[in-house]
Amino acid sequence: MDLVSGLRSLDCKLINHAELVDIDGISLIANTADRWDEIRGFKARPDDLVICSYPKAGTTWMQEIVDMIQHGGDPQICARAPIYERNPFIELCPPKPIRTGFEEAELMPSPRTLKSHLPVHLLPPSFWEQNCKIIYIARNVKDTIVSYFYFHKMHKMMPDPGTWDEFLEKFITGKVAWGSWFDHVQCWWKTKNHHPILYIFYEDIKEDPAREIQKVAQFLGHRLPEPVLNRTLKHVDFESMKVNPMVNYSTLPSRIINQDAAPFMRKGIVGDWKNHFTVAQSERLDDVCTQLFRGSNLTFRTQL
Template sequence: MSEYTWLEGIPLLANFLSLKYQTGEWRDFVFKEDDVLILSYPKSGTHWMIEILSLIRTKGDPKWIQSVPIWDRSPWIEIQNMYEALEAQEGPRLITSHLPIQLLPKSLFTSKAKVIHLIRNPKDVLVSGYFFSKVCSSFEQVASLQEHFERFLQGNVLCGSWFEHTQGWMSMRGKESYLMLHYEDMKRDTRSTIEKICQFLGKTLEPEEMNSVLKHSSIQAMRDNKMSNYTLMDGSNFNLKNGPFLRKGVSGDWKNHLTVAQAEAFDRMFQEKMAGLPPELFPWD
């Protein structure tokens, strides 16, 4: 059963939350200038981004992604033991987080650490989260999609309101160390997104290295990679009999699941909450 710990009004996974987050010591975590932080609201394509960044780091060589679990390659700062592993890690770090901006240590904003903020159509995020709740017992357990829908709009889900989370991180727009990417663009043109990431990180890939990054980060390759498909976790908080960790991996699946009334209610809420932000920040339908 899922059980949340509320930290500064944000629901977080009680079973997994780092002690440092429970004691407040997280505020002292030191970001370094060669850190890269992958920041996303849950179910936005985080694992895909980790796979791509891992492969960029190895210039397309799949040895690392095929021998080290994805959560060890880019640990979540808010998760037990991973926080400590990050503190102990030497050299450039890949760091992941689903937290809202106010729960990231201040050193992030004074260091030159780079932030890649990945966002996705929240209706797809909502649907993805609903199916994930059947696979992962730590996620909120709901009786129906309608219940999850209501909780999502209220922000009564893991990591709180999508609207507030997204707006919070978007306040970094314009900073040199911040790159915002869209899942939908990654789907439409993965190569261009990888080129954008390389440019942001000051990296270059030879054409065959780029092809290897593309090949090994495809959803099929990730499903086949036991270091990325969560089969190593099966039977713990994950029950892969109820569905795969890497589910459909498409844009617009919400159309198969939300009713017209739900989609309209969602859109009204979106207009209300995101008013004032340029519509081009949200390139989905």
């Protein structure tokens, strides 16, 4: 059963906050952990493209950018289906009989564009064996935490976030779905040195979208003439995407994705963290980053 039909017919008793289960040191949603052997055994194809990120780093934005590049900047082609159908989320495992993300991917013809939030060491080995291209998008930790907190408040099948203070503590200690942000962004940063990975920063796209979109196109082997680039820039502008039902997740039932609690596309800016962090919380997180990023040349901007 496809995702939308399945979620609409889902028994209300099955709609509850997920539990987290440890898989190789990473906290994953229980339904994902239950199907882990199948996810681990997923068969990649050589022409697969994988868009990876820590949650709430601009994944949907990058998915739509890539789809526009792949289809000559034609927004009508990009409106052929909701983004979660165009780019299956391989470790998404809704309750049965709804098809999993990896099952949806298996049904797709090549070339496929797939999505994952998995850290490097949990990505199915076949992606490395097939030398698949990967785009990794990373966002500064403070804005990521804020966005992830609101996502938990909106998504009825994510773990209960608790209060802002409680969620911040869980995040810093890596006790949230997909584990530690600090490990996630750093391991992918190191892996780009020996695999075809384009590592893109959310803040760079906000600063100069034309430059970064051209960078993505070049990585994918596409040439973007100026008219195509301009159409793409207009289509993937945050205000355009916010009202686009093919990307804003409004096609999913509100009893699962409650966008009255928080819109899926909330603000899309750099620096909203200032409206949520106390001075003490900000300084503490700065200290954590200094400690955990010691010796790394990976840096993030928390304002533009």
